[in-house]
Amino acid sequence: MLEKKEHSYEKAVLVGLITKDQDEEKLQEYMDELEFLAYTAGATVEKRFTQKLSQPDSKTFVGSGKALEIKDYVKENEIGTIIFDDELSPSQLKNLERELEVKILDRTNLILDIFAQRAQTSYARTQVELAQYEYLLPRLTRMWTHLERQRGGIGMRGPGETEIETDRRIIRDRISLLKDKLKIIDKQMATQRNNRGKMVRVALVGYTNVGKSTLMNALSKSEVFAENKLFATLDTTVRKVVIGNLPFLLTDTVGFIRKLPTQLVESFKSTLDEVREADLLIHVVDISHESFEDHIDSVNQILQEIDAHKKPMIMVFNKIDDFSYERKDDDDLTPSTKKNISLEEWTKTWMAKSKFPTVFISALTKENFPEMKRLIYDEVMKVHISRFPYNDFLFEYFDEEEEEKNN
Numbered sequence: 001m002l003e004k005k006e007h008s009y010e011k012a013v014l015v016g017l018i019t020k021d022q023d024e025e026k027l028q029e030y031m032d033e034l035e036f037l038a039y040t041a042g043a044t045v046e047k048r049f050t051q052k053l054s055q056p057d058s059k060t061f062v063g064s065g066k067a068l069e070i071k072d073y074v075k076e077n078e079i080g081t082i083i084f085d086d087e088l089s090p091s092q093l094k095n096l097e098r099e100l101e102v103k104i105l106d107r108t109n110l111i112l113d114i115f116a117q118r119a120q121t122s123y124a125r126t127q128v129e130l131a132q133y134e135y136l137l138p139r140l141t142r143m144w145t146h147l148e149r150q151r152g153g154i155g156m157r158g159p160g161e162t163e164i165e166t167d168r169r170i171i172r173d174r175i176s177l178l179k180d181k182l183k184i185i186d187k188q189m190a191t192q193r194n195n196r197g198k199m200v201r202v203a204l205v206g207y208t209n210v211g212k213s214t215l216m217n218a219l220s221k222s223e224v225f226a227e228n229k230l231f232a233t234l235d236t237t238v239r240k241v242v243i244g245n246l247p248f249l250l251t252d253t254v255g256f257i258r259k260l261p262t263q264l265v266e267s268f269k270s271t272l273d274e275v276r277e278a279d280l281l282i283h284v285v286d287i288s289h290e291s292f293e294d295h296i297d298s299v300n301q302i303l304q305e306i307d308a309h310k311k312p313m314i315m316v317f318n319k320i321d322d323f324s325y326e327r328k329d330d331d332d333l334t335p336s337t338k339k340n341i342s343l344e345e346w347t348k349t350w351m352a353k354s355k356f357p358t359v360f361i362s363a364l365t366k367e368n369f370p371e372m373k374r375l376i377y378d379e380v381m382k383v384h385i386s387r388f389p390y391n392d393f394l395f396e397y398f399d400e401e402e403e404e405k406n407n
């Protein structure tokens with residue numbers, strides 16, 4: 001369990017289900033991630049409750065016996081928040097709040113809350129606020145919000161609930177206002193992107209916390225905010241990067257996550273346009289994370305959702321400095337057995353399997369940076385040549401760091 005760092009952290013418990021689509025091992029991985037999300041939002045997890053059910057209970061997500069067990073535990077241990085590892089339907093949420101008498105959050109609400117906490121610019125705040133209202137609108141029957149919103153805390157950093165009768169109308173008005181506001185900003189952003197000219201555009205994509213911003217900093221020698229918490233970056237940063245005389249634009253943008261709330265995908269349209277309109281994607285993967293294969297799948301799924309899945313891509317497997325030698329059997333992409341293999345053996349297997357140019361690096365120690373830069377250079381050059389067929393000679397490759405060492 002993650003350490004409690006501050007006294008102001010809220011006490012919470014997690015609830016998840018083992019179903020026919022989600023075995024026990026998968027659930028543990030998902031609960032680890034949920035705990036990290038809770039920690040990022042400002043909660044410490046006191047206990048995890050799990051239950052085996054063929055499908056979620058339509059009324060209370062878990063069965064009534066389990067609900068009672070959770071109720072007793074939270075009462076006895078003075079816990080104010082219960083977090084469910086799935087999106088709850090409006091009626092499940094209402095029933096659970098009535099029965100358990102504490103604040104109930106689901107995965108979507110938690111992610112939205114982190115986004116609200118992390119949004120720095122008015123643009124990001126507008127996008128998050130829209131997503132929060134879209135989430136809130138069908139759930140306007142919650143009973144605890146008046147009181148809790150005055151107290152603040154997790155799940156409360158967004159739009160509040162006032163009188164339900166008038167609220168729906170107010171929220172609908174607010175949603176359409178925010179949509180209009182975003183339309184104007186989206187237009188401005190599109191103009192800005194067009195004004196960047198014909199320079200090749202490369203976007204860093206990847207699961208949250210894989211090291212995109214760290215890599216951006218290392219490549220562009222800039223200082224983009226990087227932190228060991230989820231969704232450190234919400235706003236897009238674009239930097240001009242030059243590798244071997246060849247200039248291109250590199251974008252660092254919002255990290256992806258399993259079941260990224262659809263409200264967020266929709267309202268972050270313009271942010272995700274940076275990915276959609278890029279010429280080349282650099283898919284960063286954290287190989288020190290035991291679920292990195294699932295993360296790759298989630299990222300590919302989101303790329304498909306936003307129609308960016310057919311772009312040229314480079315796979316950058318990051319954090320090799322933190323690689324642990326126990327890996328799942330990589331002969332099969334859905335492995336069930338584990339074996340010990342070395343990093344070398346493991347990279348060879350992946351190289352053979354990968355459909356895209358692939359490199360293994362550490363953004364922290366800069367191991368294998370020359371190989372990565374060469375790979376990026378080659379792929380950017382391909383786009384560049386297709387765009388400017390006559391001036392490729394200007395950008396003959398040289399390794400800057402090697403040159404520096406030699407001088």
Ligand SMILES: Nc1nc2c(ncn2[C@@H]2O[C@H](COP(=O)(O)OP(=O)(O)OP(=O)(O)O)[C@@H](O)[C@H]2O)c(=O)[nH]1
Pocket residue numbers: 206207208209210211212213214215225226227228229230231232233234253254255256318319320321322361362363364365
């Ligand atoms: N050990 C190790 N840690 C790394 C490496 N690269 C990044 N990190 C750490 O991983 C954490 C997340 O890094 P970020 O660069 O913020 O990750 P991100 O992908 O931009 O994160 P989001 O903004 O959440 O999408 C930070 O604590 C980094 O210091 C690496 O190569 N090795």
